[in-house]
Amino acid sequence: MDIIPLDHDDDVMLKELFGVATRSESVSRVQPIQRTEEEFLKMVRFQFPGERQEGAVAVVDGSPVGWALVFFPERDNLDKCWSHVEVDPQHRRQGVGSALVEWLEERARAAGREMLLAEVFVPVGDRQSHADREFALQRGFSVSSVEIVRSLPLPVEPQVMDHHERRAAEAMGDAYELSVYVDGVPHELRQGVCDASNRLILDAPTGDVEFEPESMTVEDYQTMLDHQRDTGRTVITAVAVHRETGVVAAYTDLSVPTGDPHVVFQWGTLVLPEHRGHRLGMAVKVANLRELARLAPERRSVQTMNDEQNPWMVQINKDLGFAIIEEALTMKKSFLAG
Numbered sequence: 001m002d003i004i005p006l007d008h009d010d011d012v013m014l015k016e017l018f019g020v021a022t023r024s025e026s027v028s029r030v031q032p033i034q035r036t037e038e039e040f041l042k043m044v045r046f047q048f049p050g051e052r053q054e055g056a057v058a059v060v061d062g063s064p065v066g067w068a069l070v071f072f073p074e075r076d077n078l079d080k081c082w083s084h085v086e087v088d089p090q091h092r093r094q095g096v097g098s099a100l101v102e103w104l105e106e107r108a109r110a111a112g113r114e115m116l117l118a119e120v121f122v123p124v125g126d127r128q129s130h131a132d133r134e135f136a137l138q139r140g141f142s143v144s145s146v147e148i149v150r151s152l153p154l155p156v157e158p159q160v161m162d163h164h165e166r167r168a169a170e171a172m173g174d175a176y177e178l179s180v181y182v183d184g185v186p187h188e189l190r191q192g193v194c195d196a197s198n199r200l201i202l203d204a205p206t207g208d209v210e211f212e213p214e215s216m217t218v219e220d221y222q223t224m225l226d227h228q229r230d231t232g233r234t235v236i237t238a239v240a241v242h243r244e245t246g247v248v249a250a251y252t253d254l255s256v257p258t259g260d261p262h263v264v265f266q267w268g269t270l271v272l273p274e275h276r277g278h279r280l281g282m283a284v285k286v287a288n289l290r291e292l293a294r295l296a297p298e299r300r301s302v303q304t305m306n307d308e309q310n311p312w313m314v315q316i317n318k319d320l321g322f323a324i325i326e327e328a329l330t331m332k333k334s335f336l337a338g
Contacts, residue, residue: 003103006055008045016064024086029121030326034260042231049220050075056103058096065091068100070107075215079114101139120329127327141331145207145307150322152302155293161286168283176240176249178283180291184225185237190218192248196270204307209332232258236291238284250280254288256296264292266304281316
């Protein structure tokens with residue numbers, strides 16, 4: 001077995017890795033994400049501004065059997081890096097995963113990072129015994145937090161939507177203006193959305209790992225929109241603006257992919273601390289779901305993730321009808337750089 005650098009320009013290799021990733025996810029996730037080959041290639045090749053990506057491929061007899069990616073933030077959280085590893089099911093328990101993890105640690109140390117982070121998805125009830133968790137623990141990782149993956153069947157019952165929309169409107173009064181946009185908010189709202197998104201990592205529980213606010217700019221936001229459009233995804237964003245100050249007090253995003261015609265992904269949702277208590281989180285989520293029903297009525301579910309220590313957002317999701325389908329363990333490995 002050889003570990004070679006990932007060549008983002010090698011179409012043949014990337015198409016083979018698409019097969020590896022698809023087969024790996026089919027046995028590793030309760031609801032595997034469906035992607036087209038074109039989506040996969042564009043996703044792997046995209047590098048978000050302010051973040052550097054490196055990759056490696058495990059090759060046996062000339063064919064890829066596993067791969068790893070490591071993401072280095074370059075503007076904030078400079079002591080950390082995120083990682084992703086996948087091994088073809090038929091080549092597991094043969095040292096492929098261990099070799100890729102060793103490569104990840106080497107790259108993290110070379111970049112002067114002190115913490116390597118990863119996610120392990122497990123069925124409900126298996127967080128203490130799942131093989132992927134044990135694999136990480138045996139290599140020096142520990143569980144830092146647990147997110148619950150939930151799925152909302154679509155369409156949502158009209159009376160459920162009406163009830164929560166009415167309660168949110170009563171709590172908001174005339175202090176906030178609610179609006180929904182497709183493929184990006186207007187330019188006058190973009191800085192506010194970026195500000196809210198950048199503090200999401202601060203306000204959402206993250207276990208025993210502390211983060212700095214992120215640093216997405218208005219220019220980065222446009223880059224993200226361009227990438228989503230290039231991959232055929234539609235982004236739906238609802239915002240609540242405080243009328244008196246013009247501040248974006250709350251926002252939420254939905255991503256509608258092309259590769260899977262049935263699912264929609266819930267991205268970030270945030271209510272600024274000084275504007276909480278007005279049911280803004282519920283308001284923006286309901287507004288987005290109504291636009292989703294209009295735009296893509298064929299979709300059958302929305303998938304989301306929330307830390308189990310986030311009772312406010314968890315309750316909103318439960319009230320809307322989200323049901324637990326699996327758990328995501330955030331694993332960390334700390335080491336001295338160098």
